[in-house]
Amino acid sequence: MIRGRASKFGDNISTDHITPGRLAHLRSNLPELAKHVLEDADPTFASRVEKGDFIVAGSNFGLGSSREHAPLVIKMAGVSAILAKSVARIFFRNAINLGLPVLICDTDNIDDGDELEVDLATGTVNNITKANQLTFGKLPEVMLRILDEGGLVPYIQKYGDFKL
């Protein structure tokens, strides 16, 4: 069970919104890079995000680049999971590979600041503020195992290979 507050974003939040190319020189200095997380979507986000918060977005979150730094700086900011109507393919896989849960669900009725409780095992989001519940789709088995191990690096450290 994960509990936190929703930070709401719109549709088509790209990897350039999350960590733009102009900051490429900071990619080997992750703590510095993380200070700019989502800067071009919401310049106040980095200063107000709290540990455990959820990013709640519309459709096609994370479109664009393969830069794994995008989900990495989101995770470093303390975000516990991303909830979106849909997520771009590479970002989705990168987030799971870093142990950052991505939940596909209808986010229209979640507002900025709502208190949420997410149960990964049952696939439910409990909106405490609005006193309602919604469900999210199950991940493929291989992604669940990678997520369970905390990401792809610990998974490979443990198994040494992919186990389908």
Added chain:
Amino acid sequence: MGKTLAEKILSQKSGSDARSGDIIIARVDLAFAQDTTGPLTVRQFQACNLKRLADPKKTALFLDHAAPSPNRQISNDHRLLRQFAGETGCLIYDVGGGICHQIVAETLAKPGDVIVGADSHTVTAGGLGAFATGMGSSDVAIAFGLGKTWFRVPESIKIVLSGKFSRGVGAKDLILYLIGNIGADGATYKALEFGGDGVKNLTMSQRFTIANMAVEAGAKVGLFPTDSTTHDYLKSQGRGDHYQPLSADDDASYERTINIDLATVEPLVAKPHNVDNIAPARELKGTKIQQVFIGTCTNGRLEDIAIVADMLKGKRRHPETRLIVAPASPQVLLAAIRAGYIYSLVEAEAIILPPGCGACLGLHQGVLADGESCLSTANRNFKGRMGSPEAFIYLGSPATAAATALAGEITDPREVA
């Protein structure tokens, strides 16, 4: 039931009867990273205790996104990648060596290959019939070490092309038309497979442009069948033996089919800040442009530069519009010099950059000022992409870019003689 191209390639590389929706493990024929994703790839590789590469000849690093390096931090990243190549014996293409996707197309990709790159435009090699897709640093690090990766076999959308482009229209207009039609997430997790009689009227360069932007519709791959054009291209690169005939089965199953008559496509532009925000170039007349950028893995090939040089020959760019041209590889640059294109461009007051990616992603060499607008032949117009979140990026073809550079405002290339 027959197979799509994606199912055929993944069946071959997984040694199984791969069908859309299956999760499979496929052998990887080439894994690569570039200078902005490579350092993390190296660190993840080391964190996994993967001491050795599965095959150094199937592993490549490209120093292309900041080439040559604009600052100390990136110079240190470059040094890290050179050290890794020295220790592991992998292929390395140093600064000036060209844009990764162009070098993969010219020298490394084969029809039927599975290619994974830590760069989203890895899909470019789909023009040659390779199942080539972008992944993050962790996935590519594992492919470096294990020589394989897992895939969900994608459903395919079939794009049936017919006819020929009319004058002033090209591959960029076609792919912008398609993305405008299905949307920036219209093919998410799926394969775009191109077919139909119109394919034979597309050059390899045009196929690369189209495959390159498959990811802008969310697609995992953009796949072309192979034919005599593919074979001739491989021969021209001294690797005719890499050719194999490849096509989808006639009775393959597709999620949907979209028919496009190339003759009906007109010059199009993607407006800020999303690639599916499409309008005809003629409707944007009057939009002032401070910078025109021609190049990138999308449109930095010899045919693209030839179109621009022919349109600009003996003319001057608009005095208030900077014109930047970056050939995609040394091979392209040398051929453009030999053909006199570079001479025409410099006479038209273009700035010629070394082969590389820098301006496209706002890293260096062409960063926009707040409030400025750029017409670019690249693949992305996201907010902040070219260095300023207060700037505006329009995407168009090389012909539209050349017409715009002359007029100082967005211009339909058919208006320019």
